[in-house]
Structures are given as C-alpha cells and as structure tokens.
Amino acid sequence: MKKLLKSAKKRTALILILLLGMIPAACSNSPQSGTGEEQQDGALMLDSGPVVRNDSGIYKGIPYADPPTGNLRWQPPQPVTRWAEPRSFDEFGPVCPQPRYDGFMSEDCLSLNVWTPAEGDGEKLPVMVWIHGGAFMTGSGSDEMYDGTEISKRGVVVVTLNYRLGPLGFLAHPLLSAESPSKTSGNYGLLDQIAALKWVQRNIDKFGGNPQQVTIVGESAGAESVSLLLVSPPAGGLFHSAIAQSPVGPGSLRPLRAGEFHVVVPAESVGMRLAEKLGVANGPNVLDDLRNASWESIEKAASDLSAELGLEILNLVCSPTVDGYVIPDHPVLMFREGRQHRVPLMTGTNANESTIFLPLFAPSETGFPEYRKYVQKAFPEDADTVQRLVSLGGAGAIPVKECLDRLISAKWFGAWADFMAGSTAKQGVPTWLYRFSKKPPPWAAEVLLADSSDSNIPGEELGVPHGSELFYVFGFIKELLGFDDEDRQFSDQIISYWTNFAKTGNPNGEGMVEWPPYGSSSRRGCLSLDNEMRAVSEPDLELYGLIEKTWLKFVY
Numbered sequence: 001m002k003k004l005l006k007s008a009k010k011r012t013a014l015i016l017i018l019l020l021g022m023i024p025a026a027c028s029n030s031p032q033s034g035t036g037e038e039q040q041d042g043a044l045m046l047d048s049g050p051v052v053r054n055d056s057g058i059y060k061g062i063p064y065a066d067p068p069t070g071n072l073r074w075q076p077p078q079p080v081t082r083w084a085e086p087r088s089f090d091e092f093g094p095v096c097p098q099p100r101y102d103g104f105m106s107e108d109c110l111s112l113n114v115w116t117p118a119e120g121d122g123e124k125l126p127v128m129v130w131i132h133g134g135a136f137m138t139g140s141g142s143d144e145m146y147d148g149t150e151i152s153k154r155g156v157v158v159v160t161l162n163y164r165l166g167p168l169g170f171l172a173h174p175l176l177s178a179e180s181p182s183k184t185s186g187n188y189g190l191l192d193q194i195a196a197l198k199w200v201q202r203n204i205d206k207f208g209g210n211p212q213q214v215t216i217v218g219e220s221a222g223a224e225s226v227s228l229l230l231v232s233p234p235a236g237g238l239f240h241s242a243i244a245q246s247p248v249g250p251g252s253l254r255p256l257r258a259g260e261f262h263v264v265v266p267a268e269s270v271g272m273r274l275a276e277k278l279g280v281a282n283g284p285n286v287l288d289d290l291r292n293a294s295w296e297s298i299e300k301a302a303s304d305l306s307a308e309l310g311l312e313i314l315n316l317v318c319s320p321t322v323d324g325y326v327i328p329d330h331p332v333l334m335f336r337e338g339r340q341h342r343v344p345l346m347t348g349t350n351a352n353e354s355t356i357f358l359p360l361f362a363p364s365e366t367g368f369p370e371y372r373k374y375v376q377k378a379f380p381e382d383a384d385t386v387q388r389l390v391s392l393g394g395a396g397a398i399p400v401k402e403c404l405d406r407l408i409s410a411k412w413f414g415a416w417a418d419f420m421a422g423s424t425a426k427q428g429v430p431t432w433l434y435r436f437s438k439k440p441p442p443w444a445a446e447v448l449l450a451d452s453s454d455s456n457i458p459g460e461e462l463g464v465p466h467g468s469e470l471f472y473v474f475g476f477i478k479e480l481l482g483f484d485d486e487d488r489q490f491s492d493q494i495i496s497y498w499t500n501f502a503k504t505g506n507p508n509g510e511g512m513v514e515w516p517p518y519g520s521s522s523r524r525g526c527l528s529l530d531n532e533m534r535a536v537s538e539p540d541l542e543l544y545g546l547i548e549k550t551w552l553k554f555v556y
Contacts, residue, residue, distance in 0.1 A: 042086075044121070044206045049083035051206075054090065057152070059114040059207070060142070061093035064199040065192065067108035068164060073291045074176050074188060077110060077195040092142035096165050097295045099137065099303065107168065107295060112161040112196055113141055115148030118208020126502045127209040129200060129239070130160045131193060133220030133467075136252075136319045137166045150475030150491075154499040157209035159200060163192035167302040168295060170318040172256055173271030175287050184256060186267050186321035190232065193225055194326075197238035215241040215502040219470060223247035223347070224320070227420055230341050231334040232326050241505050243498065244347040245473070246466060249416025250332060250551045251312035256323040264556045265309050267321040273309065274317075277301040312555055313412060314360070322556075332551045335423035344505035345424045346498075347417045348434030348529075352463030354408035356449050359457070361404060371400045378411070380554065382546045389543050401461065410540050413466075415547040418538065421518045430505050431518035433538065436469045437530040438490060441482025444471055469529070473498060486531070494529065 043050035051059065065077035072078060093111030094104050118125055130146055132139040141160030148158030163169060169189030176185035201211045216239045218226045223244035229235040230242060254267040275281040278301050280289035290298075306315040313319075322330050334340060361374070375390075376383040390407045391398060417433065425431040440448070442459045448467045449457055470476065472491040477483040497507040497515065507515050513533040516525040526538040
C-alpha cells in the first residue's frame with residue numbers, strides 16, 4: 001500500500017480534513033524500566049549501541065543496516081556501524097527512493113520503528129512485524145496508516161520497517177550476479193526484510209518483546225513478501241506465524257535467467273536493458289557507472305521500460321526474482337510440495353480487490369468484445385468456462401466492469417490466498433482464511449482511490465477495494481474520514497482477531513464470533529469480516545482452479 005495520506009492527487013478539502021485528523025492519539029505506553037546489562041545510564045543497550053529510553057514507548061528511525069549507498073548499492077544489507085553515545089530515536093527515518101512521493105527520500109533508508117507497551121525488558125510480549133505494500137515500488141514503515149499505537153495497547157510489540165524499492169531494491173544484472181558469492185542478484189529488498197527480522201531476534205527483548213514469538217504481517221506487496229519469506233531458507237527461524245492480507249500471486253515474479261520458464265523476460269535481461277537505457281551498458285566499468293548514477297535517473301529508466309517489459313501485475317519492471325538462493329524455486333512449486341516454513345498462517349482478501357486498478361485495463365472502459373479478448377488471452381485453454389463463470393451466463397448478463405472486478409480480484413489475489421491456505425493446511429499447520437466485506441466510508445474509500453489510481457471512480461463502484469481492511473487493522477478510525485462508533489467497535493474486533501493470532505496462533509477469543517480453521521466443515525472454512533461476522537463457504541472455488549492452471553504455463 002502506498003503512502004495513503006500524502007498523495008498529490010487528493011483534493012484540497014481532503015488534504016485539510018486529513019491534516020486536521022492526523023494528530024496522533026496519546027499513547028498510553030509506559031517507559032521501559034529494565035535493569036542490568038540492558039540498561040546503562042538509563043539507555044537501552046542494543047547490539048549497535050545505546051538508545052535513550054522514550055517515555056512514550058515509541059522509537060522511530062532505528063537503523064538496522066548500514067546505508068546501502070556507494071559500493072553498497074545492490075549489495076546485501078551490511079551490519080550497522082556501532083555508536084558509543086546514547087542516541088534518541090524520536091523522528092522517522094528517510095523514506096526509500098520512490099516515485100510520486102513529496103517527502104524526504106534518501107538511499108540511507110534502512111530503518112525501523114518500534115511501539116511497545118512493555119514496562120520492562122523481561123516481559124516477553126508477542127511481536128508483530130509489519131511489512132508495507134506498494135507494489136514493491138512505493139511505501140514506507142512510517143506511513144500514517146501504520147501507526148502501531150492501537151495494536152500495541154493489546155499487549156503486543158509492533159515493528160514497522162523500510163526496505164529498498166523498485167530498481168534499487170530488485171535490480172538484477174549478470175555482473176551483479178557474478179560478483180555475488182551466491183552468484184545471484186536482485187531481491188535486495190527481501191534481504192533487507194530478512195535483516196530487519198534478524199535485528200528483531202537480536203534486540204526486541206530490550207523493548208519487552210519475545211524473539212521466539214514473532215508474527216510477520218503484510219498487505220499487498222507486503223503480503224507477497226510474507227509469502228516469499230515463508231519459502232525463503234535465509235528467513236527460516238526468524239518468525240513463528242504469518243499474516244498475509246491480500247497477497248499478490250504469480251504475475252509479479254521473474255526468473256533470474258532464461259530457463260524452464262520463458263513467459264516473462266528474465267530479471268538479468270531487464271537489468272541489462274536498464275543499463276542500456278542509462279547509456280552505460282557498453283562501458284568498461286558498467287557496475288561503477290550504475291552505482292554512480294543518481295537514483296532519480298535509475299527510477300526514470302525503470303519507469304520508461306514499463307510498457308516494454310512490465311509484468312502482468314501493475315506493469316512491474318523490478319520485482320522479486322526466483323533466484324535459486326533467497327527464493328530457491330517458484331513459490332507455486334514450493335507451496336505445492338510443502339517446502340514452506342511450517343508456521344500458523346492467516347490470510348484473506350477483500351470483496352472488491354481490483355476496482356481501484358480497473359482503469360489500467362482498456363476493457364473496463366469499452367465493451368464485452370474487448371473483455372472476451374482479455375479472457376481468451378489470459379485463459380487460452382479455458383476461456384469459455386471462465387466467461388461462463390464470471391459473466392453469469394453470457395454477454396451483457398452483468399456490466400463488464402463487474403466481470404473484470406470479479407475476475408481480476410480472483411486472479412491477482414483470491415486464488416493465491418486460497419492456494420497458500422490450502423497448501424499450508426495440508427501440512428497439518430493451523431490455517432485461517434477470511435473474506436473482508438465491510439465497505440469503508442466514502443471519504444476513506446477516496447483516500448484509497450487517490451493513492452492507487454489516476455482515475456475517478458464513483459464510490460458505488462468501488463465496493464470494498466484493495467486496502468480497505470487497513471483502517472480497521474490499525475485502528476485508524478478517524479471521524480473526519482467518516483468513521484463512526486460502529487466502525488470503532490468493528491475495528492476493535494479486527495484488532496482482537498489479529499493480536500490473538502499473534503499471541504496464540506489462533507485468532508479466536510472469548511466472546512468473539514468463532515472463526516473456523518481452513519478445511520473445517522464450512523466447506524473450506526472462511527470467516528466473513530463484516531458488520532455481521534459469520535462463517536461462510538469460500539467463493540469462486542471453481543474459478544480459482546482454472547486460475548491455478550495458468551500459473552507457470554501462461555504467467556510466471
């Protein structure tokens with residue numbers, strides 16, 4: 001999810017309203033008061049140096065790796081240079097370079113933020129580590145939406161983080177692979193996430209957290225990150241449960257090199273093309289030239305290649321790569337074969353994930369013939385069956401936009417969430433699936449739309465779009481966004497489910513609507529998260545099966 005409340009596209013009135021509503025709620029957290037080696041002159045002793053205690057329990061902008069600049073650009077994250085004097089961390093760190101952001105950006109951006117309710121360093125509270133979305137191109141751990149205050153009030157330590165984005169985080173190139181001990185490149189953003197999780201293992205006890213009770217949580221690209229960490233050997237043992245909100249599936253990955261799969265341009269080939277775009281492909285010191293180029297010029301070169309090389313998902317140019325090291329094999333194969341880390345999983349999708357993305361599709365603004373062409377291209381072996389399932393009987397049965405919403409929501413998000421859940425449950429691991437169906441207030445929906453699309457879409461056509469659950473998961477229930485007491489009560493229930501899962505691996509709790517585990521008697525077991533919470537049969541199962549057939553063969 002991108003920087004929701006700083007989009008230059010918002011109306012002036014919306015900006016004013018949001019600014020008035022962004023005064024942070026007073027945090028009730030108490031200061032840490034541990035003793036012994038963790039304290040020195042009132043400081044918390046991290047492995048990188050002493051930190052001044054903050055009475056609010058909030059620590060912002062703590063570096064977890066050295067700046068990935070100069071020769072460290074496109075290198076795995078390196079250990080933080082130690083400091084000797086106690087440092088205060090009261091300000092968020094710079095945001096990683098990205099397009100369409102109007103705040104301070106810097107490549108020196110590998111920092112994280114902590115919210116803790118702990119009164120001492122020995123409390124061993126569960127930890128939730130949030131990985132932001134944004135299509136691997138935008139976003140930050142300091143987004144206003146991701147304030148950890150409300151979650152931490154439930155007795156949980158919250159960590160949010162930055163990781164490298166776009167070509168700075170996911171560029172591959174044969175020369176970068178050649179200089180690497182693993183003979184791979186790309187996935188630097190995922191290595192950043194792993195480095196942050198290692199930081200949590202080494203240091204979170206100083207904030208009252210339990211390094212043996214860590215839940216990774218993410219939405220959109222952050223949820224895809226969760227799914228990739230679940231199959232990444234270097235991430236093994238760094239977390240103990242996982243929540244993937246609207247995980248993005250196949251269609252957003254590349255192979256490192258040409259090989260078994262040829263449906264997309266390999267990541268190393270993209271890197272060579274980007275070097276050509278920058279005019280440095282044929283020089284004697286290609287890597288030096290790339291590392292000396294401004295990040296602005298690198299970002300522009302990647303953007304200029306989107307029409308030529310963009311993937312199915314949002315025309316991504318630089319995104320995670322199946323490199324044989326960080327991601328040993330395609331996640332579809334790894335989940336199918338039970339090669340994921342066996343930790344409890346919660347995952348799910350929103351009722352209308354794709355409505356904010358439909359302006360990207362020409363058929364959404366034309367008619368049924370164009371929609372038919374899209375279906376034939378995306379499902380060359382099952383086009384008639386898909387059209388029957390999605391159009392509910394034939395041409396003109398329902399509007400084309402509604403057809404596309406259902407199809408793209410399933411293709412990009414729903415089928416992958418179901419596949420992850422099914423693959424995890426088959427291993428005998430506790431698994432929980434949800435369908436988020438509560439429609440956000442119009443002002444809140446406009447925030448999501450302004451952040452994700454250049455087009456105006458009538459509110460009644462948005463439904464429950466991508467990102468809708470974020471307001472409720474983080475308790476970001478601002479009156480001036482249109483939320484009311486009913487929304488607060490609903491958010492309270494959502495936070496309870498999420499934090500119960502972080503504490504026990506089971507979202508259920510006393511006085512709450514029973515959430516059936518995946519594979520239970522209610523068909524596959526799915527909880528509808530709406531004003532009236534109830535167990536439901538999962539929708540679109542036949543469509544999901546047809547979508548799975550396209551993976552690896554027609555989309556990477």
